[in-house]
Amino acid sequence: MSNRVPGVPLLLALLLTACGETGQDSYPLRVEGTGTTTPPFVVPARLPASCAAPCACDAGDWQVTLEQADVAFGPLYLCASERAEPDLCPESLAEMLEVGVIDALDPTPVLLGEGQAFTGRAQSAMWDYGRSWLFTQTVVRPDPRAPGGHSLVLRGTATKGSTSFRFAADVDVDASEAGLYGVQSAPVLRDFAGPRESLQVQIDAGAWVSRIDFDGVACGRASDSEADVTLTRTSIAYNAIYGAMTNARLPTIVGQSSPTP
Amino acid sequence: MKKTRNDRMFARGAAVLVVSASALLGACGGDDDAPAGSGIVEVRLEAEGSIPDGIAAGTGEENIVDGWSVEYTKYLVAIGHVELARAATPDPHFHSEAEFVVDTTSLPPTGFQLARFENVSAERWDEFGYEIVAASAAATRDPSVTQADYDEMVAGGLTYLIEGTMTKSDGESCVPGGAACRPATSISFRLGVPVPTVFSDCEAEEGAPGVSVAASTTTSVNATIHGDHLFFSAFPTGEEALARRAQWLANADTNGDNAVTRAELEAAPSAGLFPAPDYSLTGAPFAIDNGWDFVVAQVKTQGHFQGEGGCLWDGMGHDHAP
Numbered sequence A: 001m002s003n004r005v006p007g008v009p010l011l012l013a014l015l016l017t018a019c020g021e022t023g024q025d026s027y028p029l030r031v032e033g034t035g036t037t038t039p040p041f042v043v044p045a046r047l048p049a050s051c052a053a054p055c056a057c058d059a060g061d062w063q064v065t066l067e068q069a070d071v072a073f074g075p076l077y078l079c080a081s082e083r084a085e086p087d088l089c090p091e092s093l094a095e096m097l098e099v100g101v102i103d104a105l106d107p108t109p110v111l112l113g114e115g116q117a118f119t120g121r122a123q124s125a126m127w128d129y130g131r132s133w134l135f136t137q138t139v140v141r142p143d144p145r146a147p148g149g150h151s152l153v154l155r156g157t158a159t160k161g162s163t164s165f166r167f168a169a170d171v172d173v174d175a176s177e178a179g180l181y182g183v184q185s186a187p188v189l190r191d192f193a194g195p196r197e198s199l200q201v202q203i204d205a206g207a208w209v210s211r212i213d214f215d216g217v218a219c220g221r222a223s224d225s226e227a228d229v230t231l232t233r234t235s236i237a238y239n240a241i242y243g244a245m246t247n248a249r250l251p252t253i254v255g256q257s258s259p260t261p
Numbered sequence B: 001m002k003k004t005r006n007d008r009m010f011a012r013g014a015a016v017l018v019v020s021a022s023a024l025l026g027a028c029g030g031d032d033d034a035p036a037g038s039g040i041v042e043v044r045l046e047a048e049g050s051i052p053d054g055i056a057a058g059t060g061e062e063n064i065v066d067g068w069s070v071e072y073t074k075y076l077v078a079i080g081h082v083e084l085a086r087a088a089t090p091d092p093h094f095h096s097e098a099e100f101v102v103d104t105t106s107l108p109p110t111g112f113q114l115a116r117f118e119n120v121s122a123e124r125w126d127e128f129g130y131e132i133v134a135a136s137a138a139a140t141r142d143p144s145v146t147q148a149d150y151d152e153m154v155a156g157g158l159t160y161l162i163e164g165t166m167t168k169s170d171g172e173s174c175v176p177g178g179a180a181c182r183p184a185t186s187i188s189f190r191l192g193v194p195v196p197t198v199f200s201d202c203e204a205e206e207g208a209p210g211v212s213v214a215a216s217t218t219t220s221v222n223a224t225i226h227g228d229h230l231f232f233s234a235f236p237t238g239e240e241a242l243a244r245r246a247q248w249l250a251n252a253d254t255n256g257d258n259a260v261t262r263a264e265l266e267a268a269p270s271a272g273l274f275p276a277p278d279y280s281l282t283g284a285p286f287a288i289d290n291g292w293d294f295v296v297a298q299v300k301t302q303g304h305f306q307g308e309g310g311c312l313w314d315g316m317g318h319d320h321a322p
Helices: A010-018 A205-209 A214-219 A236-248 B016-030 B147-156 B247-251 B262-266 B291-300
Strands: A026-035 A041-043 A062-073 A076-079 A094-096 A100-103 A110-118 A120-127 A152-160 A163-171 A183-192 A197-203 A228-230 A252-257 B007-010 B038-047 B069-085 B093-096 B099-103 B112-121 B127-132 B160-167 B186-193 B197-203 B218-225 B303-305 B310-313
Touching: A026 A062, A026 A094, A026 A100, A041 A205, A062 A197, A062 A205, A062 A214, A076 A110, A100 A110, A152 A205, A152 A214, A152 A236, A163 A214, A163 A236, A183 A252, A205 A236, A214 A236, B038 B069, B069 B112, B069 B147, B069 B218, B093 B112, B099 B112, B127 B303, B147 B160, B147 B186, B186 B247, B186 B262, B186 B291, B197 B303, B247 B291, B262 B291, B303 B310
Parallel strands: A026 A197, A163 A228, B038 B218
Antiparallel strands: A026 A110, A041 A062, A062 A100, A062 A152, A076 A094, A076 A120, A094 A110, A120 A183, A152 A163, A197 A252, B007 B093, B038 B112, B069 B093, B069 B099, B069 B127, B069 B160, B127 B197, B160 B186, B197 B310, B218 B303
């Protein structure tokens, strides 16, 4: 399966034109998403280097509650190579080309899309979070299903002692250039053995939010009474989430097999 | 340089005499597929120009684009375990147990010999590799390395000891989330990095794997250490565009003494040091939670082959535009 080909996925084209020539059949692959976040949760205090008024640099951890954590996920490619990146994985072992939305606060699995897979061992994966940059495009294009055009819509409340504020982040994970992916070379180990298999993408938004320095966010407010904080894309907090989504706290991709009927 | 006697040919499950006899029979026409003749392979350590010459500020592909220039005063590496083999015929193969600690800022123009293999059959040996090793007492100290530095590397099991200075006439250090930026025109760093790595399946830049040996000649190949990975803005595996940036290192000077240490880097969250989109951490070999993680991850990938040729590191692919 070739990546970054506009129009009909190459896998489908290969099936139509060369069925049987490779001696290897593909089979449908169901891809689901689910949230594994367990709010409320505690984020340890991490006082900034300098903390002056009007900062609230009290001792103690932050209690964080998430009200919304909608994640756009897809397309997804799994590769036989140990590092999934277009140059090392020009053809994927399994793929799902659609984009779905995962409510990271809801453990109910949702269908993200129907893909295709060959038998074999996948060792790495690459994917977008609902915003892709194809070779034929001059800019990143959000999928219509991405919430508000974003990779992540995050809303929550952080509280420590008498300090409490709501925070909001609309995070866009974009490839660094056309033809690349928002996440590359993610480690995955999955043996695809045949039909009746599916994948489940599990997202723990709490792991992302736990990297935020909420003391720094509190210090950055215009005043102690500011109750609504937007984590803008130039903020350290936004970058903490971005780094978690693309490197430090990647979603877990697990395989599932249905019993033989 | 002390000449080692560790370079030898392995032949698993077969006596050297038998192998030699077989080779002799092959040379006499007993086997139409046997290669004709043999040669010598010398493996040398060389440093990319960024190490002895530094990295200049500028707008070119290989410049540091945020205005900092870098000069290295020491770039010590512990290296050895050169391996030469053929995928189709695992035996015999060549392996050197020798390990060395060398300062790559002062290598001779012809490089530093890591291994010498003799009686190598004249054909392509498509599997070439070497290791960046944790320094130990078994490693030979090159005179370019002081005893004190050698002892430090052995005590810490270090693979690299990197010392240098970055300068910028209007430079600043801006500690993320801290006070306002302060002027900082010169910042030094000394980084002892323990990151043992196996480099294997090395290919020249044009894609030819391993070493092609010609009969009755000495073929020289190089293990090349690059010195600019610390300043990569991403973790490339292909030909994607890549910038070199150094401001993150200046921003890690949290105590304002114009010297960055491992402790400061460990205490500096990556979210503040590496803002997107100037930096991209996707594809890193592990989670980058702080500045030290970034140093280790980038330094891990800097072993190359024949200049810009690439090798798998710990079995994983890595390549990038020069």
